[in-house]
Amino acid sequence: MKSNRPKYHQIIDAAVRVIAENGYHGSQVSKIAKAAGVADGTIYLYFKNKEDILVTVFQEKMGQFIERTIDEINNRKTAIDKLATLIEMHIKQLSSNHHLAIVTQLELRQSNYDLRIQINQVLKPYLTVIDNIIKEGMEEGGFREDLKVPLVRQMIFGTVDEMVTNWVMKECKYDLIGEIPLISELILNGICQKE
Amino acid sequence: MKSNRPKYHQIIDAAVRVIAENGYHGSQVSKIAKAAGVADGTIYLYFKNKEDILVTVFQEKMGQFIERTIDEINNRKTAIDKLATLIEMHIKQLSSNHHLAIVTQLELRQSNYDLRIQINQVLKPYLTVIDNIIKEGMEEGGFREDLKVPLVRQMIFGTVDEMVTNWVMKECKYDLIGEIPLISELILNGICQKE
Amino acid sequence: MKSNRPKYHQIIDAAVRVIAENGYHGSQVSKIAKAAGVADGTIYLYFKNKEDILVTVFQEKMGQFIERTIDEINNRKTAIDKLATLIEMHIKQLSSNHHLAIVTQLELRQSNYDLRIQINQVLKPYLTVIDNIIKEGMEEGGFREDLKVPLVRQMIFGTVDEMVTNWVMKECKYDLIGEIPLISELILNGICQKE
Amino acid sequence: MKSNRPKYHQIIDAAVRVIAENGYHGSQVSKIAKAAGVADGTIYLYFKNKEDILVTVFQEKMGQFIERTIDEINNRKTAIDKLATLIEMHIKQLSSNHHLAIVTQLELRQSNYDLRIQINQVLKPYLTVIDNIIKEGMEEGGFREDLKVPLVRQMIFGTVDEMVTNWVMKECKYDLIGEIPLISELILNGICQKE
DNA sequence: AATGAATGAGTTTTCATTCAT
DNA sequence: TATGAATGAAAACTCATTCAT
Structure with missing residues (x-):
């Protein structure tokens, strides 16, 4: 299995670094290969083509991202706690890895339509996690009962995503983690029951 | 002034059409020229380079977008009404022009970093409008007093933007306008005073 | 029409020269462009791709070749005269243009299957000319009456082609024209009536 | 001696199969290795390089081809019989092995100039056999006395070769063996004494 | 102002060959 | 002997931009 060999991860990590530093269009395959310490041709032993590197980068990194988030959420009891944890994890994980944040928020979005579709596939499980928290919250009674799940999910994801993107575009110059409670x-204000 | 000559708008409108139909990377200058009914070289009498066409497309279209929004907002009294109007206008204007929605939500985001910076410049006045509504709402007392303006603005813009993007990626197949009240x-729930 | 513009023939003639001198695989597009005195990209204004250059070279040159042959044949009365003229023209035309002979006898045959199919299409009218002479000869009585046309045509073409190829592979060092009568x-001996 | 080791013939036979099925340019070394059931690197223990495989294929197969032809010819008395036998053997041997026919008539000719030269070396003994039959025939009196040996040999070889090539290009769809007598x-008509 | 033919820089990908195991 | 992962050179083609008319 390819993903067990060390060069596989060497290349993925190099790709994140190179894309973050040079932008999507400035990241020639040869540049990634050099950064990974392998020959140009070696890239093609592990990846079908350049686009495949990008999809895989997103899959691998987003996979870890989602996994860690789920692990943390499972320790929480209420939907409110879970949602707060998800928001916290989302921001903390991207805050702590500037390169990855640049790639996910800016560079990967410069890709073509097909790649975007694939990226959305990878994102789906994450959106499902959000959906489930919303449903749970409505059942528990912590959230309002009249919420439309997809709309709320889009609000949650759209808000957090926009905040991370703004932070990246401001070159990560301010402290985003400090704003997590706000x-x-x-x-939560928008979706919790008012007592 | 260039924008008075007829070919200027011919080219801009052709660009929106061509980009919506062929995607960002499938929109060669020659294709836009052909769609506009002018020679390739003519493009360069009106625009500095290809990027300039795209920025201008965004400026012109977003300019109208913002203008119409402001006009409508000025007829409202309270910040709550104004914000509701802004959200309504945002969704209605993009809902009624699929080509433009595709270009702003999907294609233009595939551009490089520099173009994105310029696009953000164009968006700034719109964001300022939102900021002002928030401030007004806090002063009036309609909104909570402890809001952090940039955060709230990012929530508002992020939410609406995400919803329009989702709608476009689902190929505009469902009715977004009907969801405006929700x-x-x-x-508003998240930011209004609880009585 | 592309074939009226001067660069079209510049490129075709350069291609014949370059291929004859460097061989099929040594003839990069950039080399042909340089020899033609045009930019690499210009090639692609006139030809779909590299293979298209080769097919066109063959079409243009073979077209003239066949035309001249037919013109000459039309001046002869009997099938025997016509066939002798065809053989003479075939050898004389290639003998007088070493570059073209190298390309048709050696280099063009190194092409892939698809190109070979196209080349055969171009050759078809020539083979038809031969077929018609054979039929005429049988009707006139100059040739034996029991000839199988395709077989005889393959013998004629195969023999002449092999002789030109041998001559080219011996670097055109001996006089092929002198052997035309033999x-x-x-x-003719194989196909004429014995008196 | 290399040719005694089993993998040597495995590789050669695999090469014929792979080239016949995938064409000259579709026959990568790795594909031949896989078909032969050996590792890529193993190929280079038996052959200097890719070209060497091809030359060897031709040498081995043509060697057998010529050997069998000579064996058969030795059983004939007159030059006329011998020539008829050679023609028959040539066509029968290629007719009975489509893969080999495809390789010798089409694919191997797509090779570069150097390989073609080497292939001609391999063919030389065969051409000498033809030459000798012609000389014998002239001495015996069966053939005309004024024949120019190289010319006649080129006619014989050119004719038969052209016929086999035509048959292969028509995908071996008709019966070539039946045409041997014609x-x-x-x-023979062209070169025999007329009584 | 308008044209459109010409330019040429720039990049992904393939595949014959090597060599450490 | 045999392996097969790794190498890296090499080339077709696109398309934004120019400039002579």
Whole structure:
């Protein structure tokens, strides 16, 4: 299996670094190969083509991202706690890895339509996690009962995503982690039962 | 002034059409020229380069977009009404022009970093409009007093933008306009004073 | 129409020269472009791709070849005269243009299957000319009446083609034109009525 | 001696199969290795390089081809019989092995100039056999006395070769063996004494 | 102002060959 | 002997931009 061999991860990590530093269009395959310390042709032993590198980068990194988020969420009892945890994890994980944040928020979105479709596939499980929290919250009674799940999910994801993107475009110059409580509160306010 | 000559708008409108139909990477200058009924070289009498066409497309179209939004907002009294109107206008204007929606939500985002920066410049006045509504709402007392303006603005814009993008990626197959009241309510819930 | 513009023929003639001198695989598009005195990209204004250059070279040159042959044949009365003229024209035309002979006898045959099919299409009218002479000869009574046309045509073409190829592979060092009478006689002997 | 080891013939036979099925340019070394059931690197223990495989294929197969032809010819008395036998053997041997026919008539000719030169070396003994039959025939009196040996040999080889090539290009769809008597007669007519 | 033919820089990908195991 | 992962050179083609008319 290819993903067990060390060069596989060498290449993926090099790709994240190179794309973050040079932008999507400035990241020639030869540049990634050099950064990974392999020959140009070696790339093609592990990846079908250049686009495949990008999809795989997203799959691998997003996979870990989602896994860690789920692990953390499972330790929480209420939907409110879970949602707050998801928001916190989302922001913390991207805050702690500037390169990855640049790639996911800016560079990967410059890809063509087909690649975007594939990226959305990878994202789907994450969106499902959000959906489930919303449903749970409505059942528990912590959230309002009249929520339309897809709309709320789009609000949650759209808000957090926009905030991370803004932060990246401002060159990560301010502290995003400190704003997590405010962001959580803002989102939760819109969907929690008013007592 | 260039924008008075007829070919200027011919080219811009052709660009929107061509990009919506062929995607960002399938929109060669020669294709836009052909669609506009002018020679390739003529493009360069009106625009500095290809990027300039794209920025201008966004400026012109977004300019109208913002203008119409402001006009409509000025007829409203309270910040709550104004914000609801902004959300409504945002969705209605993009809902009624699929080509433009495809270009703004999908294709233009595939551009390089520099173009994205310029696009953000164009968006700034719109974001300022949102900021002002928020401030007004806090002063009036309609909104909570402890809001952090940039955060709230990012929530509002992020939510609406995400919803339009989702709609476009689902090929505009469902009715987004019908969801405006729910979206407004969701957003306003998070920021209004609880009585 | 592309074939009226001067660069079209510049490129075709350069291609013949370059291929004859460097061989099929040594003839990069950039080399042909340089020899033609045009930019690499210009090639693609006139030809769909590299293979298209080769097919066109063959079409243009073979077209003239066949035309001249037919013109000359039309001045002869009997099938025997016509066939002798065809053999003479075939050898004379290739003998007088070493570059073209190298390309048709050696280099063009190194092409892939698809190109070979196309080349055969171009050759078809020539083979038909031969077929018609054979039929005429049988009707006139100059040739034996029991000839199988395709077989005889393959003998004629195979013999002449092999002789030109041998001559090219020996680097055109001996006089092929001087052997025309012997070649003609050899071929005619096999197919003429014995008195 | 390399040719005693089993993998040597495995590789050669695999090469014929792979080239016949995939064409000259579709026959990568790795594909031949796989078909032969050996590792890529193993190929280079038996052959200097890719070209060497091809030359060897031709040498081995043509060697057998010529050997069998000579064996058969030795059983004939007159030059006329010998020539008829050679023509018959040539066509029968290629007719009975489509893969080999495809390789010798089509694919191997797509090779570069150097390989073609080497292939001609391999063919030389065969051409000498033809030459000797012609000389014998002239001495015996069966053939005309004024024949120019190289010319006649080129006619014989050119004719038969062209016929086999035509048959292969028509995908071996008609019966070539049935035409052997006609072909022989056609050729012999041109060179035999007229009584 | 308008044209459109010409330019040429720039990049992904393939595949014969090597060599450490 | 045999392996097969790794190498890296090499080339067709696109398309934004120019400039002579």
